[in-house]
Amino acid sequence: MKLKDLGEFALIQRFASRFTPTDASLKGIGDDCAIIPQNAHRSWLVTTDLLIENVHFLLPSISPQHLGHKALAVNLSDIAAMGGTPLYAFLSLGLSGELEVSWLDQFMSGFHALAQEENVLLLGGDTTRSSSGLVINVAVLGEIDPDNIKQRSQAIAGDIICCTNTLGDSAAGLELILKNACCESPFATLIERHHHPLPPTQEGKWLGKQKAVHAMMDLSDGLDSDMHRILEQSKCGADIHLDWLPLSDSLKYAAAKFNWKAEEWAAIGGEDYCLLLTVHAQQYEALKEQFRSQFKRPLYPIGYITSPPNQLRYFNKGKRVELNREGFKHF
Amino acid sequence: MKLKDLGEFALIQRFASRFTPTDASLKGIGDDCAIIPQNAHRSWLVTTDLLIENVHFLLPSISPQHLGHKALAVNLSDIAAMGGTPLYAFLSLGLSGELEVSWLDQFMSGFHALAQEENVLLLGGDTTRSSSGLVINVAVLGEIDPDNIKQRSQAIAGDIICCTNTLGDSAAGLELILKNACCESPFATLIERHHHPLPPTQEGKWLGKQKAVHAMMDLSDGLDSDMHRILEQSKCGADIHLDWLPLSDSLKYAAAKFNWKAEEWAAIGGEDYCLLLTVHAQQYEALKEQFRSQFKRPLYPIGYITSPPNQLRYFNKGKRVELNREGFKHF
Numbered sequence: 001m002k003l004k005d006l007g008e009f010a011l012i013q014r015f016a017s018r019f020t021p022t023d024a025s026l027k028g029i030g031d032d033c034a035i036i037p038q039n040a041h042r043s044w045l046v047t048t049d050l051l052i053e054n055v056h057f058l059l060p061s062i063s064p065q066h067l068g069h070k071a072l073a074v075n076l077s078d079i080a081a082m083g084g085t086p087l088y089a090f091l092s093l094g095l096s097g098e099l100e101v102s103w104l105d106q107f108m109s110g111f112h113a114l115a116q117e118e119n120v121l122l123l124g125g126d127t128t129r130s131s132s133g134l135v136i137n138v139a140v141l142g143e144i145d146p147d148n149i150k151q152r153s154q155a156i157a158g159d160i161i162c163c164t165n166t167l168g169d170s171a172a173g174l175e176l177i178l179k180n181a182c183c184e185s186p187f188a189t190l191i192e193r194h195h196h197p198l199p200p201t202q203e204g205k206w207l208g209k210q211k212a213v214h215a216m217m218d219l220s221d222g223l224d225s226d227m228h229r230i231l232e233q234s235k236c237g238a239d240i241h242l243d244w245l246p247l248s249d250s251l252k253y254a255a256a257k258f259n260w261k262a263e264e265w266a267a268i269g270g271e272d273y274c275l276l277l278t279v280h281a282q283q284y285e286a287l288k289e290q291f292r293s294q295f296k297r298p299l300y301p302i303g304y305i306t307s308p309p310n311q312l313r314y315f316n317k318g319k320r321v322e323l324n325r326e327g328f329k330h331f
Numbered sequence: 332m333k334l335k336d337l338g339e340f341a342l343i344q345r346f347a348s349r350f351t352p353t354d355a356s357l358k359g360i361g362d363d364c365a366i367i368p369q370n371a372h373r374s375w376l377v378t379t380d381l382l383i384e385n386v387h388f389l390l391p392s393i394s395p396q397h398l399g400h401k402a403l404a405v406n407l408s409d410i411a412a413m414g415g416t417p418l419y420a421f422l423s424l425g426l427s428g429e430l431e432v433s434w435l436d437q438f439m440s441g442f443h444a445l446a447q448e449e450n451v452l453l454l455g456g457d458t459t460r461s462s463s464g465l466v467i468n469v470a471v472l473g474e475i476d477p478d479n480i481k482q483r484s485q486a487i488a489g490d491i492i493c494c495t496n497t498l499g500d501s502a503a504g505l506e507l508i509l510k511n512a513c514c515e516s517p518f519a520t521l522i523e524r525h526h527h528p529l530p531p532t533q534e535g536k537w538l539g540k541q542k543a544v545h546a547m548m549d550l551s552d553g554l555d556s557d558m559h560r561i562l563e564q565s566k567c568g569a570d571i572h573l574d575w576l577p578l579s580d581s582l583k584y585a586a587a588k589f590n591w592k593a594e595e596w597a598a599i600g601g602e603d604y605c606l607l608l609t610v611h612a613q614q615y616e617a618l619k620e621q622f623r624s625q626f627k628r629p630l631y632p633i634g635y636i637t638s639p640p641n642q643l644r645y646f647n648k649g650k651r652v653e654l655n656r657e658g659f660k661h662f
Contacts, residue, residue, distance in 0.1 A: 034421070126379055
């Protein structure tokens, strides 16, 4: 059997069991970050992401600054997803000898600008030759008060499912890049969302402290795919209302122009890098108001956690619908 | 200018300064591991290594078990180089969808066997598709008592330079693989040294505790290249005696057969993954005896630390010689 016939999650399951920590205070494979307890008031969070040319990015269509920014941002998003604060980064680069030094300078500028903004220090890494395209691996260490850790396993039936930003913009941005339709200004917003994601660090830290928040993760593979991760870990189901999904004006404009179903882009498209969370139903209204007063934008409700394990259902204007799944699969 | 015209070390220097920690207790780019202090009795060590197909390994010539072992071993060698104990690993894999699942199972078996032997726990990682060959990034977290940390910057003029194993075997093994000369038994030892390096964890931990040991690092790029790292960081020079370099019988046999200068392989060849250290001259004899009684093999003296900054000289039977450098350059 080949890897493409197995799929990414079955693949990880295949070897995760052999590496389960015997120390129950350690949390390994299966969430956005690993958790390493230090003392009663502090745990370490560790995450790592591998980006490969022509799989995760197309070199001619992303600026080196944006790529440097994005390589760090996707890891900061994982730290935010647990409620943590990022501290240290480690950058491994596989580079062609033919690459211009000025390209790398700009890549590092993009990385450095975000690192400075987020108070993250680059502490090490590895630089090597690559004969097969650009390879970028970033690992980030963060810290968190153990009382504030949010995990994928904490959703409870009855919770309201929320997200912290509009959905589908990044995937639409990628589609526009592939279509070479980059110039109109509403499109620029979507492409910016794809090339220059803003990690939800402040939202994650704030939501981590709220007892009303149960499960949390970041949206990287797309709502449909990522929601399954919460359902698996929390042993519950979810009803998602497609007509509630927050859509940006730019996505609506592009959808009208290209005859896309915008809510499918929002449900399936990946790389939004905002937070997906479940909130205690009775505490939702108060949390929503506090979130709005803190961040000057809404916490968007998109559905409910239900009891049946792994049952993910979609509704549109109250009616059951099937999603036309063409979600991105890694293999 | 292109990267190949700049070279790896100039490249790292180019952006390292922008990321220098303001907190002096943190140690970032420039040693085998980053150092993150935790308390008076414990610091974290972090290292990461990127391995790329056709640059670091040839898929047809290394077994999946050996590759899984080696990907972890090279990182454990970095932890050993500072005197630390490895604890947690993070594995990023870029894989072709065409790869057989059984290949990956065997890769993970090799990784897991070494992890178990060294009490290292795989706590996370990333798995993704690669359209351009196999990509492996491993990051390892270790711990150390701050009093025992050995750095590249601690060599002092007059120190005796030592290594903990024979040199050149791994590079000779690689050459034999490229020559397709794998079958004779003395060659098998060299190929084993290349494909299945044993990280010097116990030696590193023991040497870390010895006050007689000043600077320490692991030999990965080759003695000639790695020695320069100690000289740069310690602002000193070194005299290396080529006729003192420890050579295995297998290397001598291969050198005779293929008309190689064995001592050049020992001085230039990379990937030995043993330790290079400098020892207080007056304490060397006692340390050598203790090392032999602890590990049942010699601590090999190979030269002296001298005063002139960055002056690396070679001698053969007491005469100054120039090395015929064809050391591996990453770019």
